[in-house]
Amino acid sequence: AQSVTQPDIHITVSEGASLELRCNYSYGATPYLFWYVQSPGQGLQLLLKYFSGDTLVQGIKGFEAEFKRSQSSFNLRKPSVHWSDAAEYFCAVGSGNTPLVFGKGTRLSVIA
Amino acid sequence: GAGVSQSPSNKVTEKGKDVELRCDPISGHTALYWYRQSLGQGLEFLIYFQGNSAPDKSGLPSDRFSAERTGGSVSTLTIQRTQQEDSAVYLCASTNPGRGETQYFGPGTRLLVL
Numbered sequence: 001a002q003s004v005t006q007p008d009i010h011i012t013v014s015e016g017a018s019l020e021l022r023c024n025y026s027y028g029a030t031p032y033l034f035w036y037v038q039s040p041g042q043g044l045q046l047l048l049k050y051f052s053g054d055t056l057v058q059g060i061k062g063f064e065a066e067f068k069r070s071q072s073s074f075n076l077r078k079p080s081v082h083w084s085d086a087a088e089y090f091c092a093v094g095s096g097n098t099p100l101v102f103g104k105g106t107r108l109s110v111i112a
Numbered sequence: 113g114a115g116v117s118q119s120p121s122n123k124v125t126e127k128g129k130d131v132e133l134r135c136d137p138i139s140g141h142t143a144l145y146w147y148r149q150s151l152g153q154g155l156e157f158l159i160y161f162q163g164n165s166a167p168d169k170s171g172l173p174s175d176r177f178s179a180e181r182t183g184g185s186v187s188t189l190t191i192q193r194t195q196q197e198d199s200a201v202y203l204c205a206s207t208n209p210g211r212g213e214t215q216y217f218g219p220g221t222r223l224l225v226l
Contacts, residue, residue: 034214042219043217044203045217090154097162099157100145100157100215101157102147102154105155
C-alpha cells in the first residue's frame with residue numbers, strides 16, 4: 001500500500017537553528033516526492049519536488065531535501081530557521097498523473 | 113487567474129442541508145483533484161478529473177458526495193444531507209500533466225456543519 005510517514009507531529013526549534021523534518025514513504029512505482037507548507041488558514045504551497053536526477057533538490061525559502069532510495073526517505077532540511085517558517089509541513093508521494101498520498105504533517109514552532 | 117481559486121472560503125451549514133463547493137483551476141490545467149483535510153485524518157483524496165471525466169472517484173466517502181466538472185475548467189463538489197463528520201477543509205488542486213506533474217492547491221473551503 002502507498003503511504004507516507006512523518007514521524008514527528010510537532011517540532012520546536014530556536015530561530016537560527018538548523019532544521020530537519022523526516023519523511024518516509026512506501027510506494028510501488030518510481031515515486032515523485034513533494035514537500036508542501038501550509039500556514040494557518042492557507043492552502044498548500046509547494047516547497048520543492050523530486051522527480052528524477054540529482055537526489056539533492058533545492059526549493060524555495062532556503063529549503064532543500066534529499067531523496068534516499070535505499071532508506072525510502074525524503075527529509076527536508078534548512079540550515080537556519082526563521083520565525084516566518086513556523087507552519088505545518090506535509091510530505092507527499094505520487095506518480096505522474098495520480099492523486100497524492102500525504103503524510104499527516106509536522107507542525108513547526110519557532111522560538112526566539 | 114494566476115492560481116487556483118475556491119469559493120466560498122468559509123461555509124457554515126446545518127446538519128441535513130446540501131452544500132456546493134466551487135473550484136476554479138489554473139487556466140489550461142487539464143487535471144483537477146479534490147482533497148479533504150480534517151483533524152486527525154490529514155489530507156485525504158476524494159476525486160480526480162481529467163478534462164470533464166472522473167476516472168478516479170475512489171476517495172468519495174459516501175454517495176452523499178458527488179462532483180462534476182464542466183468545460184474542462186470549473187468543478188463543483190456537492191455534499192448532500194450534510195453530517196457533522198463532513199466538517200473539514202476541502203482543498204482543490206490542479207495540474208497540467210506532462211509539465212512537471214506538480215499539483216497547485218487553492219486556499220480551500222472551510223466547512224462547518226452544525
